[in-house]
Amino acid sequence: MDKLVLTVGEILVEIMATTRGDGFREAQSLIGPFPSGAPAIFIDQVGRLGTAAAIISRVGDDDFGRVNLERLQADGVDVSGVAVARGEATGSAFVRYREDGNRDFVFNIANSACGKLSMTAEAETLLERAAHLHLMGTALCAPGLVGVVRAAIDRIKRRGGTLSFDPNLRPEILNTPGLREALDEVLAQTDLFLPSGNEIFLFTKARSEAEAVAELHARGIGEVVIKKGDRGACHYGPAGRTDVAPIAVDEIDATGAGDCFGGAFVSFWLAGADASIALRYANAAGARAVTRLGPMEGASTRAELDAFLLAMKG
Numbered sequence: 550m551d552k553l554v555l556t557v558g559e560i561l562v563e564i565m566a567t568t569r570g571d572g573f574r575e576a577q578s579l580i581g582p583f584p585s586g587a588p589a590i591f592i593d594q595v596g597r598l599g600t601a602a603a604i605i606s607r608v609g610d611d612d613f614g615r616v617n618l619e620r621l622q623a624d625g626v627d628v629s630g631v632a633v634a635r636g637e638a639t640g641s642a643f644v645r646y647r648e649d650g651n652r653d654f655v656f657n658i659a660n661s662a663c664g665k666l667s668m669t670a671e672a673e674t675l676l677e678r679a680a681h682l683h684l685m686g687t688a689l690c691a692p693g694l695v696g697v698v699r700a701a702i703d704r705i706k707r708r709g710g711t712l713s714f715d716p717n718l719r720p721e722i723l724n725t726p727g728l729r730e731a732l733d734e735v736l737a738q739t740d741l742f743l744p745s746g747n748e749i750f751l752f753t754k755a756r757s758e759a760e761a762v763a764e765l766h767a768r769g770i771g772e773v774v775i776k777k778g779d780r781g782a783c784h785y786g787p788a789g790r791t792d793v794a795p796i797a798v799d800e801i802d803a804t805g806a807g808d809c810f811g812g813a814f815v816s817f818w819l820a821g822a823d824a825s826i827a828l829r830y831a832n833a834a835g836a837r838a839v840t841r842l843g844p845m846e847g848a849s850t851r852a853e854l855d856a857f858l859l860a861m862k863g
């Protein structure tokens with residue numbers, strides 16, 4: 550049987566401002582809802598590649614929930630572990646790019662349906678079947694999610710499964726009470742770590758990339774992949790360091806690139822592909838993702854990645 554990849558975390562819709570500027574304090578035109586939430590984007594990319602995929606989450610009994618469930622199902626993701634909560638609202642993120650490329654957000658996550666996630670019989674069944682668990686640091690920011698995350702790690706690791714972890718954090722949220730401890734706890738169980746850029750230094754004393762990676766290897770993390778946006782990515786594993794050059798694309802919307810990169814890397818890694826092959830496809834999945842408006846819209850099938858790599862000489 551195919552190895553089942555499972556994730557636990559938020560499902561959201563994203564609603565985007567159509568113009569650049571400073572936030573949302575005046576009426577403006579918007580586009581959305583787009584299916585979103587970092588774990589949901591990740592698992593959608595896994596599903597699109599034809600790898601067995603499932604998500605444990607919670608949505609409201611509303612169109613924002615349905616827009617996500619329909620997309621995930623269409624892309625082959627098992628949504629039996631997504632509880633539909635009557636009378637509650639699906640999470641959302643409103644986003645507007647500033648002139649300088651930074652983004653302003655209005656989030657409704659902790660008080661949305663997914664913020665109140667709890668273990669269900671359907672979620673238990675998935676935990677029994679999964680070979681691999683992927684977590685995002687954001688799942689540790691909503692109190693309701695942490696308990697389920699802890700239980701999931703425990704169950705999957707005890708059965709000999711593997712854990713990948715993408716911190717997906719901005720330094721300013723690191724002061725959330727209890728978050729630091731929860732992050733260290735997850736890191737202690739991580740087999741494949743996927744930070745982006747300087748995130749690696751949030752977890753280490755070292756100040757250079759190579760030293761930071763050595764510190765993480767010494768803590769038992771076998772493989773580290775560092776995402777570097779338009780500078781490509783690099784992998785550190787038992788065979789040393791492998792770099793991949795960025796594929797030159799027109800960046801339309803950067804949101805979701807890291808999640809698509811992670812979904813592709815994990816799919817190939819679990820299938821036993823060489824790190825350089827997994828990195829090449831992940832790099833292509835990330836680059837292709839930024840060419841589409843909407844966080845999940847740029848998730849790719851294997852055929853799309855092959856065609857893209859050929860066309861872009863990646």
Ligand code: ATP
Pocket residue numbers: 717745746775776777778779780781782795796797798800803804805806807808810831832833834835836839
């Ligand atoms: P996010 O959390 O916003 O989804 P991230 O910080 O986790 O993103 P990035 O480093 O932005 O992840 O992107 C992941 C990967 O996608 C990069 O390592 C690279 O391979 C590819 N990528 C991202 N942006 C570009 C770009 N502008 N051009 C080419 N490749 C890109």
Ligand code: MG
Pocket residue numbers: 715717745807808
């Ligand atoms: Mg990210």
